[in-house]
Structure formats: structure tokens, C-alpha cells
Amino acid sequence: MNIEPSVPKTIAGLMNCAEWQAVLDAWKRGTAPDAEGYVQAFSPLCAPERQTFVGQLGQSIDGRIATATGDSFYINCQEALDHLHCLRALCDAVVVGVGTVVADNPQLTVRRVPGESASRVIIDPNGRIPKDACLLHDEAAPTIVLTRDRVTLDLPAHVEVRRLPEADDGRLCCHAIAEALSDFKRILIEGGACTVSRFIDCGLLDRLHVMVAPLIIGAGPTGIQLPPLDKLSEAHRPMAAMHQLGTDWLLDLDLKQELPH
Numbered sequence: 001m002n003i004e005p006s007v008p009k010t011i012a013g014l015m016n017c018a019e020w021q022a023v024l025d026a027w028k029r030g031t032a033p034d035a036e037g038y039v040q041a042f043s044p045l046c047a048p049e050r051q052t053f054v055g056q057l058g059q060s061i062d063g064r065i066a067t068a069t070g071d072s073f074y075i076n077c078q079e080a081l082d083h084l085h086c087l088r089a090l091c092d093a094v095v096v097g098v099g100t101v102v103a104d105n106p107q108l109t110v111r112r113v114p115g116e117s118a119s120r121v122i123i124d125p126n127g128r129i130p131k132d133a134c135l136l137h138d139e140a141a142p143t144i145v146l147t148r149d150r151v152t153l154d155l156p157a158h159v160e161v162r163r164l165p166e167a168d169d170g171r172l173c174c175h176a177i178a179e180a181l182s183d184f185k186r187i188l189i190e191g192g193a194c195t196v197s198r199f200i201d202c203g204l205l206d207r208l209h210v211m212v213a214p215l216i217i218g219a220g221p222t223g224i225q226l227p228p229l230d231k232l233s234e235a236h237r238p239m240a241a242m243h244q245l246g247t248d249w250l251l252d253l254d255l256k257q258e259l260p261h
């Protein structure tokens, strides 16, 4: 007979299953989790007073999210991947740009930690989503495609389509996207670079979780691309908390609180 006590699986290297369950319980009650340190990274998603947007990026120390040929599996360590699944479990909707679906064919479900999968939202203004994309067919969570007026889409019947008018620059305005998702309160902007950058640029992100791996890629797409600035004093300098997740570092950036320059 095995009389060894079972060792709880560590989530993100910084909490055990009981601590994660306490976060989920706080989330269900709509209160902030009663703990310090890493767990506080989840507070904005546990007790949001209004629609709340959290972006995430997994990157190398030189800010890259893939090689020049698009290889991106995996930049981050297992603990950082746990963290991403924790974010998904605490959100009502997980949003990606169609570029991520084309490149990665992701499921966007919660698989690494206890918790329920959020609705999956794909921003696809030109109807580019591959017909055989896994998330269109697995029915693992509700799936919504955001597109423009007059774009023809041929999608399975269970996939919801929401149409938005395009802005003057031909894009979908991020504020209009937020309005189209007003039935969701906690929204994870999971990627890729273009999508996260547009939400930063329009000032909609409340938090950005950047997971930095000790990896030097040297060339390839960077995670954040914004219009050029003349002066450093114009740059965002958000308040930041830092937590070590395995071999990676999580920077939990509060984009609503800037540090003085």
C-alpha cells in the first residue's frame, strides 16, 4: 500500500493546487484573493469594477516572439505556460488576431490548470481564418469571429459572427471591439504582436503580463510595435511587479499607473 502523502502539483512554480483553488474561489465571489506576492497578479481579474483587459506576451530577452521564420514553440518555460492557462481560466473571453490562428492553429482552452475555458474570440476583418482551424471545429468552448460588415465567412453553424463597421484607417477600432464584447467583463488579449500592440496603442489595456525567457533570438518579430516617439519622456513607464516563474520572469505591468519620468 502506498502511504506516501500525495504531493500537490505546483502551478506556475509559485503556488500549489489549494492556493490556485483559493484564487478561483475569490474569482467566483468577485473579491480580491487573500494572499500576497504572485497571487496578486490575478487581482484585477478577480474583482473587476468594469470591463477589464489584460494583455500577455511571451518573449525572449531581446523582445522577440518568434524567429524570422515564425518558429515560436516554445519561447517560455512550463511554469510560464501554466501562468497563461491561469489567465485564460480567470477570463470570460480570450482574444487573438487571425495571424495567430494562421500561424499556430491554437486551441486557446484551459488544459494545464483546473478551471473552465473562456469564450474564444478571433479578430478576422478579412475572412482569412483557415476553414480547418482547430478552434472552429473542436466545440471545446464558445467561439466568436469578429469581422467587418460585408465580409463573407463560411463557418460552422455553432461559431458566432459579430460584425463591426471599419474605422477610417480600414482597421477595426479597439474601442468598437470592446463594445462588441460588452457581454464579457474580463478579457485576455492573448496575441499576437499586432493585436496586443493595437490594444496598447488605443489605451485599452489595464495590465500587460510579459513573460521574459532567458533566450536570445536576435532577429524576428517583436512583441510590441507602436508608432515612433521623439522623446523618452513620451514612453510608457508603467508600474511593474516582478515574479520568477521557473526560468522565466513575469513582469506584471499596470498600464493605468505610470511612474514619473
Ligand SMILES: NC(=O)c1ccc[n+]([C@@H]2O[C@H](COP(=O)([O-])OP(=O)(O)OC[C@H]3O[C@@H](n4cnc5c(N)ncnc54)[C@H](OP(=O)(O)O)[C@@H]3O)[C@@H](O)[C@H]2O)c1
Pocket: 056, 057, 058, 059, 065, 066, 070, 072, 075, 096, 097, 098, 099, 100, 101, 103, 104, 123, 124, 125, 126, 127, 128, 170, 171, 172, 173, 174, 190, 191, 192, 193, 194, 195, 196, 198
Ligand atoms: N509569444 C506570444 O505570447 C504569442 C502569443 C500569440 C501569438 N504569438 C505569435 O504571434 C504571431 C502572430 O502575430 P501577428 O502580429 O502576426 O498576428 P495577430 O496579432 O495574431 O493577428 C493580426 C491580424 O489580426 C487582425 N487584427 C487584429 N487586430 C485588429 C484590429 N484592431 N483591426 C483590424 N484587424 C485586426 C488583422 O488581420 P488582417 O491581416 O486580415 O487585416 C491583423 O493583421 C505568430 O508567430 C504567433 O506564434 C505569440
